[in-house]
Amino acid sequence: MSLRGRGAILQAHLELRTRRRRESKVGNEYPRARSRTSDIDGRLACTQLMSPFDNGHMNHQPLTEPTKRVGRRDFWRREHPKFQSPHFRLEKSARIINRLAGSRECELLDVGCGPATLGRLLSSNIQYHGIDIYISDPNPRYLEYDFLEAPIAFADKEFDIVVCQGVFEYVGDHQREKLAEIHSLLREDGRFLVSYTNFDHRAPHFDPSYTNICGLQDFRLDLCTQFKINRSFASSYNWYHGQPRRAVMKAIQMPINVNLPIIGRALGVEFFFDCSPR
Ligand SMILES: C[S@@+](CC[C@H](N)C(=O)[O-])C[C@H]1O[C@@H](n2cnc3c(N)ncnc32)[C@H](O)[C@@H]1O
Numbered sequence: 001m002s003l004r005g006r007g008a009i010l011q012a013h014l015e016l017r018t019r020r021r022r023e024s025k026v027g028n029e030y031p032r033a034r035s036r037t038s039d040i041d042g043r044l045a046c047t048q049l050m051s052p053f054d055n056g057h058m059n060h061q062p063l064t065e066p067t068k069r070v071g072r073r074d075f076w077r078r079e080h081p082k083f084q085s086p087h088f089r090l091e092k093s094a095r096i097i098n099r100l101a102g103s104r105e106c107e108l109l110d111v112g113c114g115p116a117t118l119g120r121l122l123s124s125n126i127q128y129h130g131i132d133i134y135i136s137d138p139n140p141r142y143l144e145y146d147f148l149e150a151p152i153a154f155a156d157k158e159f160d161i162v163v164c165q166g167v168f169e170y171v172g173d174h175q176r177e178k179l180a181e182i183h184s185l186l187r188e189d190g191r192f193l194v195s196y197t198n199f200d201h202r203a204p205h206f207d208p209s210y211t212n213i214c215g216l217q218d219f220r221l222d223l224c225t226q227f228k229i230n231r232s233f234a235s236s237y238n239w240y241h242g243q244p245r246r247a248v249m250k251a252i253q254m255p256i257n258v259n260l261p262i263i264g265r266a267l268g269v270e271f272f273f274d275c276s277p278r
Contacts, residue, residue, distance in 0.1 A: 234268025
């Protein structure tokens with residue numbers, strides 16, 4: 001991100017803080033922000049500034065509801081070809097999920113499934129379902145809708161495994177709400193595998209389309225309201241941020257499913273959280 005972009009975010013952050021302080025004095029509080037670290041301020045500031053449908057330009061003018069919805073779907077329709085062939089994180093998550101499932105018959109829901117690439121990497125005993133704002137290949141196992149406009153649900157079904165990768169960066173200020181909805185879809189002994197970008201990385205990447213930016217500790221705190229975190233670890237490590245592409249780097253990083261203290265926080269690109277419902 002350019003210095004100018006960072007400067008604008010910082011300025012928005014400071015403005016938001018000042019406004020919050022002023023408003024909390026007259027009783028209009030921001031309940032989530034008060035007990036949290038300054039990351040949350042950054043997140044709210046970015047939520048206001050960036051959205052997938054403003055193409056990364058700073059935009060203080062809220063769009064009307066229908067324009068927002070249409071814009072979001074259109075944005076993702078254009079993005080989906082990027083997720084058509086399996087990228088490293090997707091391959092690593094498939095490996096983790098196949099191990100979690102073992103040989104038992106399981107039903108899995110992929111929230112924000114994109115072109116359903118994950119489904120192609122899973123064992124045949126895992127029944128794959130997906131939800132996305134844009135589905136290119138209609139199928140009874142895929143539901144097309146905007147989960148910011150309605151709760152995350154798949155008819156009345158419950159699932160053994162719910163996966164959500166590369167998605168929470170786009171949920172705006174609905175993080176806790178969406179986690180609670182996912183919790184209600186899981187069977188009692190179910191598992192939730194979620195990824196989230198490490199914005200604490202030494203060279204963090206702030207995509208202009210992100211609408212929800214928070215530190216790993218804040219993400220973890222919100223997860224803990226609904227789930228027990230069994231383990232968390234970086235999906236990959238990189239000095240400059242970005243998933244490994246070279247075969248040798250992929251082979252080295254694929255089996256590392258434990259947290260490497262200090263290195264993880266500084267160089268972990270994204271983190272996986274393997275969770276059970278509380
Ligand atoms: C970065 S992509 C990740 C795709 C896939 N999970 C992967 O890891 O390759 C984010 C996905 O979330 C979907 N998505 C984003 N916002 C959404 C919304 N409001 N409702 C439904 N799907 C959404 C997008 O269409 C896209 O497929």
